[in-house]
Amino acid sequence: MQVQQNFLLKKYNTFGIEVYAKYFAEFDSINVLQEVLPSIASGNFPILILGGGSNILFTKNFEGLILKNELRGISVIKEDDEFVYVQAGAGENWHQFVLYCLQKNLSGVENLSLIPGNVGASPMQNIGAYGVEIKDVFYELEAFHLKEKTVIRFNSSECEFGYRDSIFKKRYKDQFAILNVTFRLNKNPQYNISYGAIEQELKQMDVEELSIHAISQAVINIRSSRLPDPGVIGNAGSFFKNPTMPGKNFDELKKIYFDIPSYIVNQDHVKIPAAWLIEQCGWKGYKKGDAGVHVKQALVLVNYGKASGKEIYQLSEEIKNSVKQKFNIDLEREVNII
Ligand SMILES: Cc1cc2nc3c(=O)[nH]c(=O)nc-3n(C[C@H](O)[C@H](O)[C@H](O)COP(=O)(O)OP(=O)(O)OC[C@H]3O[C@@H](n4cnc5c(N)ncnc54)[C@H](O)[C@@H]3O)c2cc1C
Numbered sequence: 001m002q003v004q005q006n007f008l009l010k011k012y013n014t015f016g017i018e019v020y021a022k023y024f025a026e027f028d029s030i031n032v033l034q035e036v037l038p039s040i041a042s043g044n045f046p047i048l049i050l051g052g053g054s055n056i057l058f059t060k061n062f063e064g065l066i067l068k069n070e071l072r073g074i075s076v077i078k079e080d081d082e083f084v085y086v087q088a089g090a091g092e093n094w095h096q097f098v099l100y101c102l103q104k105n106l107s108g109v110e111n112l113s114l115i116p117g118n119v120g121a122s123p124m125q126n127i128g129a130y131g132v133e134i135k136d137v138f139y140e141l142e143a144f145h146l147k148e149k150t151v152i153r154f155n156s157s158e159c160e161f162g163y164r165d166s167i168f169k170k171r172y173k174d175q176f177a178i179l180n181v182t183f184r185l186n187k188n189p190q191y192n193i194s195y196g197a198i199e200q201e202l203k204q205m206d207v208e209e210l211s212i213h214a215i216s217q218a219v220i221n222i223r224s225s226r227l228p229d230p231g232v233i234g235n236a237g238s239f240f241k242n243p244t245m246p247g248k249n250f251d252e253l254k255k256i257y258f259d260i261p262s263y264i265v266n267q268d269h270v271k272i273p274a275a276w277l278i279e280q281c282g283w284k285g286y287k288k289g290d291a292g293v294h295v296k297q298a299l300v301l302v303n304y305g306k307a308s309g310k311e312i313y314q315l316s317e318e319i320k321n322s323v324k325q326k327f328n329i330d331l332e333r334e335v336n337i338i
Helices: 030-040 094-103 121-125 198-204 212-226 247-256 274-280 309-327
Strands: 004-008 020-027 047-050 062-069 074-079 083-089 138-145 151-155 176-186 234-238 244-246 269-271 291-293 300-303
Touching: 030 138, 047 176, 062 176, 083 094, 094 212, 121 176, 198 212, 244 247, 247 269, 274 309, 291 309, 300 309
Parallel strands: 020 062, 047 062
Antiparallel strands: 004 020, 074 083, 083 176, 138 151, 138 176, 234 300, 244 269, 291 300
């Protein structure tokens, strides 16, 4: 493993922030981690595992070692009457994995088409879109404990999945490198088109017979038209999570803001689109220097060129404060702040 020093991270984070890592190395096998890590990581500095850099905001130079995960390979490990179990290396691109499943006619991840990033971060974030989350297709993962140098297997309940959340963002934060993830995919498609604009897009596409391929294409069309391409404008997707609140608090809020949208989470709780709250505070399309809020999607903070991570973070602070002031709601960041 070649360790580089003072390494520019601009191309390694989709915000395109110009920061440096003190040390940077790529690993494509667990042996590299087991054999080389002890010697290079004997210094007392932090270690960060990096995937596609699409859910990270670097607010300063990273004074430690960044390990870019390049573990590859996708294979079927077992199957039964209903399911096929597919294991993917953590360094595989997420959308390429979705395409693999589509090609093999395996259902479960079509709604998650075109989400940027790599397979390794998908359970860590419990990525989700259009009514589906990773936890719905997750079977197990293997992760390397960075200090103890052991490989541990986690099943779904051990991952403690929540909304864009897992044990790897809480109790085990920064302790593990996820090596591979096994997904349980359906042989018989279970379509989920009730969420968002999928049904409408399928109509526009003149789809006569529903298929996982059609759903994937519909999702790709919607995402391409609504979300900024990080290759063109730096961003990390949704910057904030959609807040959840007790139904009775929501009823009070609705008396003041009668058009406030919501989704039912369970009997007692509703979810409110953070984009709506941010838009109501007048942030949509806002720009200060090169840091801004996207013109079409208020949930997406953007770097128009040379914004620093601190400027983007500061903007997110101002947005948080104004939403708190107007609605008394605390927004929580989805993006990992480093
Ligand atoms: C345009 C755009 C649209 C997006 N849309 C969605 C969406 O619809 N739904 C959604 O859920 N997300 C979305 N995202 C966010 C992002 O795509 C996901 O969070 C994705 O899973 C991040 O993957 P990554 O490999 O880029 O992770 P990174 O940004 O590299 O890392 C994210 C975090 O995971 C950790 N990590 C990464 N890999 C590993 C590993 N192997 N082991 C241990 N820790 C690891 C990192 O240390 C970091 O803390 C979007 C992002 C963009 C830019």
